[in-house]
Amino acid sequence: MGHLLSRQRSSAAEPAATARPVHTSAASTTAPAEPATTSLDVSMERLAGNKGAWAAAPLSERIAVLKEIRARLLDELVPWARAAASIRCATSESAVAQDCLVTALTGTSQIDAYLASLEHLQRYGCLPKPPTSTAASGQTVVDVFPTNWRERRLNVQGAGGVTARLYLQAGKPETQGHFYRGPHSGKLAVVLGAGNQHFLALSDVLHLTFVEGCVCMLKYHPLMAPVAPYIDRVLEPLARRGFYASATSPELAVAQQLLYSPLTDSVHITGGAATHDAIVWGSDPAEQARRRAANDPLLKVPISSELGCVTPWLVVPGQWSSEEITHHARMLTEAIANNCSCNCLAPKVVMLADGWEQADEFVAAVKSELALRNLPAPYYPGLRQRYEAFKQAYPQAEAISAQPADRGAACGEPLPYLVNELPTWPAEPSNEYAFRVEPFAPVVTFAKVPADAAARGSLAERFLAAAVPAANNDLWGSLSCTVLVHPATEAAHPAAVQRALDDLQFGSVVVNSWSVTGFIMPQGHWGGYQDGTQTIADVGSGIGAVHNSYMYDYTQKAVVRTPFVSSLHTQPERYAPLTLGPAKFLAGLIHGGPLGALRMALSRS
Structure with a gap:
């Protein structure tokens, strides 16, 4: 999933109740423009000023914000899907239908899994602990899905026989929710969104804000400018409180300004290893070699990443x-x-x-x-x-x-x-x-x-x-x-x-x-295999992981099983045709049950 550090426009969100996104047109960013830079500076300063408040926010506020985000998803779904299909030059109704359904499934599943964990933490003072067993290697394996009758009977994947087990790193404690056990004083994370799948930016921001406790500046990939307004509106409950802003400027200088800002505390990228190395060690091969030899990275803050795979x-x-x-x-x-x-x-x-x-x-x-x-x-x-x-x-x-x-x-x-x-x-x-x-x-x-x-x-x-x-x-x-x-x-x-x-x-x-089935599973581990040896010098498929709704601190991998033959398996459109009407109905059903399905069926979008 590549991230191109170029060709975007800028938007920012005010922290106060009167805040609104500020968008600079693409035409005004063909050269480094003072207004865009100033807007970006203001956005970063506001985020930095509010990061302590988000870190200290009570669980009740976090849960309320997450529910507000969830409530906005259906309203944006169809126009968001149309914009996403246009990025791929896809003109058919089936392409829009597919984007509509996948976005509803991934977004709703992740939000609901985080809500379940946070509400359990609020009610009982601890995160939920699914059953565990011990692998032949001696490491702990957690049965994260399904864990109850609702997931077994009412969840599409659970009812279809899908199971998921989370492997924890050997020799590490089986702790959960490091941020909630010992909150930091506030962190501003710059998130470099993916260029190939529009919903990944939302997924990454949700993880950084609700699992890691960060405020986020999302730098959209240049291709994703058409979907940025819809994602920003979904995340408006965070933006309104000053905990989220976005940048869609196409200028390389904008990406560099965000990455190397003294206000940036961490970076997360969904992209390619070459982009990661350019960010961490510099874009010039000679500079990379010199910095690697001296162990002197250009990026001075921690970076987590998802960088693909053969x-x-x-x-x-x-x-x-x-x-x-x-x-x-x-x-x-x-x-x-x-x-x-x-x-x-x-x-x-x-x-x-x-x-x-x-x-x-x-x-x-x-x-x-x-x-x-x-x-x-x-x-x-x-x-x-x-x-x-x-x-x-x-x-x-x-x-x-x-x-x-x-x-x-x-x-x-x-x-x-x-x-x-x-x-x-x-x-x-x-x-x-x-x-x-x-x-x-x-x-x-x-x-x-x-x-x-x-x-x-x-x-x-x-x-x-x-x-x-x-x-x-x-x-x-x-x-x-x-x-x-x-x-x-x-x-x-x-x-x-x-x-x-x-x-x-x-x-x-x-x-x-x-393995898209593994990505959709919010209880699992989405990121490279982690055994504690991954470093910025030899990053492979990346450092860290997202999703992990039970918030285990040291996940290594997930093993997801499905039946050998299943209606849940992806099939070419000619064998499983999908039009927008049924896709909207299913998206509404996933998000809001029968009432959600009825709402989407009656919508004119």
Whole structure:
């Protein structure tokens, strides 16, 4: 998820009851303008002046603010979704419907999970403590979802058989809510929002304000200017009290001013590792080398981050029916194509067992589905260059064309899907382009993994013994991964499967589903795998994590399970069509039950 430190406009919010966002037009920010700079200075000073008040705010006020934010979500939902679709040059009603539903689900789920924890803390003086167990490694594992009958029966994911377990870092205390146990005196966090998914900015701000106790200055990615007014209106309860402001100026100087301001106490970025390193060590390679050698970072405040991954899918060999192969080929296709594959969790390396008799059939099924999946517009900056770089690295990759999703889109002609097949796992994986570079383009690599010759047992057991360390060590990043394992295979080899889930070093390990399921789960851990060794010098997929609604202080990863075949799995639109009317109804139902559904069904937006 890249963040470009350029091309935005500025907005700020007054701390008093009379406050309102101040927007500077894009035309006025083509050169560094004194009014914009002054407005930004004022916003930062107001936030800094109010950070102590937010840190000291009673739980009752925090809960009230969060409820006000929640109440605003539905009002902005449809115009927000239309603006989000326009960013991707998507013109269809189904694109707006998808944005509407995903925003309602992610926003409502996160807010409700935080509310549940804070209200428990207010009522009982402690955060809720779900059941725990001990993994083979000796570390504590927390069963964070579902935890009660409501989550099991009334929650869409719980009713669909989804479960989530949170792994805590070994050797660390099982403490929760560090901010609420010992509040700091106030912190101002600069949040650099993602450029690929609009709802991530809201998610990050919610985490920083309600879990970390910070006031926030949100620097929108340049692409996100169309959605900024809607997110700002949702967050107005924070802005009105002086605890939130935003900047959408496209000027690089604005980003630098925020990052290196003496008023900034911390930074959070959802973006790329290169952007992280430019912020921390400087943008010039020579400066970076000098500062690294001297351990003298340019950024002097702590930075947390989510920086993407070359996302693996481990396909455990077993006996699959033709219907099961088709189901998972369709799910993988949608995960590849979604958002033109510009997602930090888009599948990039599909790991197949060498010797699995159905491997070729599965790859062929994916190719067939890609040929039917409309090509999304290549909207993201630099996408065509990254696509060409991958194509040059793998001239033998198969280009699969399909119909364009949006004919005549302003983003230009769409690109065929590129499918790269490696006949075996490379002897020198560190030299493999597809393993080291997150392409952010509609490309995917299938690679066959030889079974571990030293391991005993079935092909599935020997595949897992080889594939898990390969995924951990040979692919860049540690954000998320998917493991596809047939229930009969797991029933035959439960210890091997559990060992694999324990040993995979990814922040979100999702069984039988695209790892977007792990992101949507607010009780889980969303960020790189954390074992205490992550540093700004070797940041990988990032430092820290968001979501974590139970507010455990030392989370390592989450393991999320779904049934092998489920209606909750993402599928291409041709098999699961969604129009705006039903999407609004479902969004209202998620947010407000039957009354919310009725409200959205009757709305004219």
